[in-house]
Amino acid sequence: MSKKNLDWENLGFEYYETEKRYIANYTNGEWGKGKLISDPNVVINESAAVLQYCQQVFEGLKAYTTKDGSVVTFRPDLNAERMLDSAAGLQMPPFPKERFLEAVDQVVEANLDWVPPYGTGASLYLRPFIFGSKDVIAIKPAEEFQFRLYATPVGPYFKGGVNPLTLRVSKYDRAAPRGTGHLKTGLNYAMSLNTTVEAHQEGYDENLFLDAATRTYVEESGGANIIFITEDNELVTPKSSSILPSITKRSILYLAENHLGLKVTERPVKLEEVKNFAEAGLCGTAAVISPVGKIVKGEEEIVFPSGMDDMGPTIKKLYETLTQMQLGVIDAPEGWIRKIK
Numbered sequence: 001m002s003k004k005n006l007d008w009e010n011l012g013f014e015y016y017e018t019e020k021r022y023i024a025n026y027t028n029g030e031w032g033k034g035k036l037i038s039d040p041n042v043v044i045n046e047s048a049a050v051l052q053y054c055q056q057v058f059e060g061l062k063a064y065t066t067k068d069g070s071v072v073t074f075r076p077d078l079n080a081e082r083m084l085d086s087a088a089g090l091q092m093p094p095f096p097k098e099r100f101l102e103a104v105d106q107v108v109e110a111n112l113d114w115v116p117p118y119g120t121g122a123s124l125y126l127r128p129f130i131f132g133s134k135d136v137i138a139i140k141p142a143e144e145f146q147f148r149l150y151a152t153p154v155g156p157y158f159k160g161g162v163n164p165l166t167l168r169v170s171k172y173d174r175a176a177p178r179g180t181g182h183l184k185t186g187l188n189y190a191m192s193l194n195t196t197v198e199a200h201q202e203g204y205d206e207n208l209f210l211d212a213a214t215r216t217y218v219e220e221s222g223g224a225n226i227i228f229i230t231e232d233n234e235l236v237t238p239k240s241s242s243i244l245p246s247i248t249k250r251s252i253l254y255l256a257e258n259h260l261g262l263k264v265t266e267r268p269v270k271l272e273e274v275k276n277f278a279e280a281g282l283c284g285t286a287a288v289i290s291p292v293g294k295i296v297k298g299e300e301e302i303v304f305p306s307g308m309d310d311m312g313p314t315i316k317k318l319y320e321t322l323t324q325m326q327l328g329v330i331d332a333p334e335g336w337i338r339k340i341k
């Protein structure tokens, strides 16, 4: 076994078929023993609940090669917990946290040749998911499920690395106030495909969604939360029951407060006040922290003082602190890094 011969520095955010994936099946009311398999294909009945009624939840996390050559994951326990919440929201059985963590470790270990080397900016993306595998025709939950976890090496989600993004305020809504926006389920992403394609066709990097009830508050983008920095260096981020509780954002809020000494406020954020902020960034496992340079709504343009050429100074410090912890350059808070090898 030896490292794959990939152009690690120039990887996109794409699927590669790696060697091993983990599966466990839920039948007769319990999860069976899991195992690593080689076959990337899933064979299910044409009337499986996932195919007919989108009964599916998923997660996304990364494994990194650190400066000392170890391979680690970043706060995988929080992904395991969020998947429990998502599953409960879609009438799916809980996949136990310890088993989730073991599956992550096993898949990373079985695909070590695919873990991008330190210093390349790339990482091994891990995609755990559960889907209703049993046939249904009436609208009801499946009785059988599959948990599956595969890995694929990825580079930055947004091409151009630190080049600030341009967002457009979407004409469409992502999630209803008492809907599924806080859960990580494929159905939230299916509904975003039209508006994402439209945004790209119009030359924008991403959509920014507003609250569906009043369309006055900022929520998040299609695949990341948003943070703002005020002129007096306070971190402000939207609070809403319909956005996904980002693990990256939770980590950033902690680091902003405890490592950079910033005031941190989570509160409803009106679109109207966004023009007063000094910096903005999208944050998530895939986005890491991607600076936002401009937000466009129809004829209106909000250009942040940090501009379109570089990250703002505070977003940059947060980015460096977070990524250096993930790469083992500086120590992370207790329990944030899980060493696999």
Ligand SMILES: Cc1ncc(COP(=O)(O)O)c(C=O)c1O
Pocket (backbone or CB within 6 Å): 060, 220, 221, 222, 223, 224, 225, 244, 245, 246, 247, 248, 249, 283, 284, 285, 286, 287
């Ligand atoms: C809609 C949405 N919001 C936010 C995030 C960020 O969450 P996390 O930091 O846990 O990856 C994601 C996933 O990356 C997402 O899909």
